[in-house]
Amino acid sequence: MARVVVDVMPKPEILDPQGQAVAGALPRLGFDGVAEVRQGKHFELEVDDSVDDDTLAKIAEGFLANPVIEDWTIRRVEQ
Amino acid sequence: MTARIGVITFPGTLDDVDAARAVRYSGAEAVSLWHADADLHGVDAVVVPGGFSYGDYLRCGAIARFAPVMTSVIDAAGKGMPVLGICNGFQILCEAGLLPGALVRNEKLHFVCRDQWLRVENNTTSWSTRYDSGAEVLIPLKSGEGGYMADEPTLERLEGDGRVVFRYVGENPNGSRSDIAGVADESGRVVGLMPHPEHAIDALTGPSDDGLGMFYSALDALGVAA
Numbered sequence: 035m036a037r038v039v040v041d042v043m044p045k046p047e048i049l050d051p052q053g054q055a056v057a058g059a060l061p062r063l064g065f066d067g068v069a070e071v072r073q074g075k076h077f078e079l080e081v082d083d084s085v086d087d088d089t090l091a092k093i094a095e096g097f098l099a100n101p102v103i104e105d106w107t108i109r110r111v112e113q
Numbered sequence: 114m115t116a117r118i119g120v121i122t123f124p125g126t127l128d129d130v131d132a133a134r135a136v137r138y139s140g141a142e143a144v145s146l147w148h149a150d151a152d153l154h155g156v157d158a159v160v161v162p163g164g165f166s167y168g169d170y171l172r173c174g175a176i177a178r179f180a181p182v183m184t185s186v187i188d189a190a191g192k193g194m195p196v197l198g199i200c201n202g203f204q205i206l207c208e209a210g211l212l213p214g215a216l217v218r219n220e221k222l223h224f225v226c227r228d229q230w231l232r233v234e235n236n237t238t239s240w241s242t243r244y245d246s247g248a249e250v251l252i253p254l255k256s257g258e259g260g261y262m263a264d265e266p267t268l269e270r271l272e273g274d275g276r277v278v279f280r281y282v283g284e285n286p287n288g289s290r291s292d293i294a295g296v297a298d299e300s301g302r303v304v305g306l307m308p309h310p311e312h313a314i315d316a317l318t319g320p321s322d323d324g325l326g327m328f329y330s331a332l333d334a335l336g337v338a339a
Contacts, residue, residue: 044217048262049288051222097179100172100208102215103262 043074119156127164139328161202174204203305214263220288250323
């Protein structure tokens with residue numbers, strides 16, 4: 035078994051109102067100096083060793099992310 | 114001949130009952146389609162209604178898009194069957210790749226629920242021929258993730274090909290690019306929109322009966338008098 039992390043983020047050109055709302059709340063909470071927040075999704079997959087990188091790419095591109103609005107990265111994590 | 118129009122129910126669908134009612138109001142037979150059943154039961158057209166299929170988990174429509182019934186709908190749409198996606202149904206059709214673009218969280222984060230004026234930009238699709246081009250119609254809009262997004266080349270292609278079917282009139286309610294409320298595929302037979310025509314079929318229960326025209330239009334496209 036291996037742990038695979040897939041991070042999905044809104045594309046830079048896509049407005050991220052949730053991230054903006056978080057950024058807007060920080061000064062009100064007394065935290066200054068945070069210029070921008072972008073909010074995305076973080077997936078942790080426990081996968082069999084038989085699952086190859088091509089399959090992981092299909093999972094990320096075809097399901098976990100929507101390529102129209104999101105970018106994604108895939109990495110295997112040492113456990 | 115009475116047209117048979119299928120209305121899909123996923124877990125979390127809310128507006129299948131109203132959509133079926135709208136189908137019956139237009140004079141067609143409403144056929145319930147179940148998400149787990151790949152059989153379209155010989156319907157002539159399909160409505161993918163609104164709601165929160167599969168709890169909107171992952172992304173709106175992302176899981177519904179893989180339901181057995183959608184595999185059949187994608188196949189039938191490729192062969193020319195008229196398909197209308199309303200709200201969550203629009204999101205599902207975009208996720209399925211039947212329509213371009215994607216729907217994202219409303220620009221101001223608020224869930225919007227109001228009667229919304231739309232302008233009919235294309236009255237040649239299977240779902241819009243009963244409207245005059247440029248007509249303004251009043252249809253309820255109720256969504257939290259209704260912001261229509263597509264990259265610039267896609268937007269230019271949609272505008273150039275006249276595939277923007279409905280556009281918001283007045284203040285943009287959700288941050289949709291180019292005020293887009295609904296689009297069509299290249300054939301004009303698959304249409305999706307965020308507002309809910311099935312809630313505007315009778316002055317008793319909606320702000321107008323402007324939504325009924327979409328269902329009549331489909332019957333015209335099927336060659337059935339209504």
